[in-house]
Amino acid sequence: MLHRAQPGRDLYALVENFFRNDFQTENELITEAVRRMLDAGGKRLRPRFALLAAEAVGGDAAEHLRLAAFMELIHVATLIHDDVVDNADTRRGVNATAVDFGNRVSVLAGDYLFAWIFKNVTAEYAHPIPHVLSATLADITDGEVLQLRALGDLETTFANYVEVATKKTASLFAASAECGALAAGASPFAVKALRDFGTAYGIAFQMRDDLLDLTADEATLGKPVGNDLRERKMTVPLVLALESGDREFRSDVERFFAEDDDTRERIAGIVAGIGIHGGLAKTEAALAGYLERAKQSLAPLGNAPARTELAALADALL
Amino acid sequence: MLHRAQPGRDLYALVENFFRNDFQTENELITEAVRRMLDAGGKRLRPRFALLAAEAVGGDAAEHLRLAAFMELIHVATLIHDDVVDNADTRRGVNATAVDFGNRVSVLAGDYLFAWIFKNVTAEYAHPIPHVLSATLADITDGEVLQLRALGDLETTFANYVEVATKKTASLFAASAECGALAAGASPFAVKALRDFGTAYGIAFQMRDDLLDLTADEATLGKPVGNDLRERKMTVPLVLALESGDREFRSDVERFFAEDDDTRERIAGIVAGIGIHGGLAKTEAALAGYLERAKQSLAPLGNAPARTELAALADALL
Numbered sequence A, B: 001m002l003h004r005a006q007p008g009r010d011l012y013a014l015v016e017n018f019f020r021n022d023f024q025t026e027n028e029l030i031t032e033a034v035r036r037m038l039d040a041g042g043k044r045l046r047p048r049f050a051l052l053a054a055e056a057v058g059g060d061a062a063e064h065l066r067l068a069a070f071m072e073l074i075h076v077a078t079l080i081h082d083d084v085v086d087n088a089d090t091r092r093g094v095n096a097t098a099v100d101f102g103n104r105v106s107v108l109a110g111d112y113l114f115a116w117i118f119k120n121v122t123a124e125y126a127h128p129i130p131h132v133l134s135a136t137l138a139d140i141t142d143g144e145v146l147q148l149r150a151l152g153d154l155e156t157t158f159a160n161y162v163e164v165a166t167k168k169t170a171s172l173f174a175a176s177a178e179c180g181a182l183a184a185g186a187s188p189f190a191v192k193a194l195r196d197f198g199t200a201y202g203i204a205f206q207m208r209d210d211l212l213d214l215t216a217d218e219a220t221l222g223k224p225v226g227n228d229l230r231e232r233k234m235t236v237p238l239v240l241a242l243e244s245g246d247r248e249f250r251s252d253v254e255r256f257f258a259e260d261d262d263t264r265e266r267i268a269g270i271v272a273g274i275g276i277h278g279g280l281a282k283t284e285a286a287l288a289g290y291l292e293r294a295k296q297s298l299a300p301l302g303n304a305p306a307r308t309e310l311a312a313l314a315d316a317l318l
Helices: A009-022 A030-041 A045-056 A061-086 A098-126 A129-149 A157-184 A188-215 A237-244 A247-258 A264-276 A281-297 A305-315 B009-021 B026-041 B043-054 B063-083 B099-125 B129-149 B157-182 B187-216 B236-242 B247-258 B266-278 B279-297 B304-316
Strands: none
Touching: A009 A061, A009 A188, A030 A061, A030 A098, A030 A305, A030 B129, A030 B157, A045 A157, A045 A305, A045 B026, A061 A098, A061 A129, A061 B063, A061 B099, A061 B247, A098 B043, A098 B063, A098 B099, A098 B129, A129 A157, A129 B099, A129 B247, A129 B266, A157 A188, A188 A237, A188 A264, A188 A281, A237 A281, A247 A264, A264 A281, A264 B279, A281 A305, A281 B247, A281 B266, B009 B043, B009 B063, B009 B157, B026 B099, B026 B236, B043 B063, B043 B157, B043 B187, B063 B099, B063 B129, B063 B157, B099 B129, B129 B157, B157 B187, B157 B236, B187 B236, B187 B266, B187 B279, B187 B304, B236 B279, B247 B266, B266 B279, B279 B304
């Protein structure tokens, strides 16, 4: 296997450059809405996964830029719809698409983007890549519906949580790594290793997102602290804190979800309770476990430099 | 070419039967939402187009039921999102999905259904069928965005209208006929004939829908009369009535769109104005022209019984 990773190359810059110069749909308004979301930032993790996966199996990142871009665009399309679903005001610190363009255009823009991606993928890539991507979108939305149904449900178990995180978040990381590998002609063995990496990384990624919602400040988040609690989302710190079995804490959370008191003080009280009942510490331990699993998945890839970079992305989550 | 159309077979019943016994997604809530929409009725025109197209080129309808069902499901998914976009209260005479399940689930249910369709189509059908379907969904949403941008725009021309109707409505009829033909192994010549039929039929179908919104009663429509006017949609009767150049009528429509008076009397006045300025008669003429064009497209198919049935579907629109 030939490893062509160039030490000087910057995958983030490659992806940004592609979006700046080569991205355009046939609908102006939608191109503009998507560019706005892309300009607002983001680490481009999913395209980098696709490119690193291609390199890890001997491919050349530059040849798979379009495929990598599709991964970010699927993410952007789901964000556009999420903001309609969540009635979000801001996303990545700027107005949500739905705020500037209205819910109507947001629903249609997301639909158009999904369709545009599949139209291009089915024209440019052979089976099973189009299938992997559409199955992934089904998983993402299935996971979001499951999450919506579990809002405020204190019976949610850690296993329920992992199922939702796997579908909603990890499936796109898994697909990015898988498709990058497939496009570069990887063996089924290497494809599976990279997909497994993406899945474990993605679960850890969601856990970190849940943690940040409770512990980071508003400026860093680009959205209000405790937003998940306001939305009555059963995040992993909350699920694990409830597992401690403390009745008073459980009743307090029940009251919080039932009442309509979303003040900073009330939120801060719930966050403190989650900390006291081990929710933060147990989440950190679970997160570290998934990252370990992610890195172990990469073993079949030998010593490819891209493998080291993928492992470094996992370490960066800690 | 062997024509296997059985005179006794009922394509509508075949499709209904398929939905009743063989349709199920992996997400219960979404399966339920889709079944509710299917149970509310509909003529299943798009699946019938796919099956008749398959028969017209010598295929067996029973072998293409799943593909035909996907066409109806794309239609259902777009309806679920349309009702979010339009804030519709009823659809086919029953509550819109968004009313019973909420906008959040409606957005996600539509997304899931699109993804589920593509996941299955990419697993079961060879190129170019998955590409035709995703390009069609891109056209549908592109057309809806164009329509949204043209709301209340009195400068809309007949050509603008036809572009929107072609994308938003006709593209799925065209794709249904095209994919039915492709799946049955038709020649490129026959595929094009059937696609052209679907396009011309679909434009006429949208024109008839526009007419009915002004002339039918609420019980028949399953939604309020003049709903398109309330939504400030530039329907073809309105576009053609404005073409008459009557300044007073134009000012009246301008005022109607600017003010917020949606009473039955006000709507009835606008409808009367459309009639007086030839909007209804000119729409009927344009509609008849497209149906004629649709039937002429079928010439390359010879004397297949399914060709006669497609022509009869066109005649039924008059």
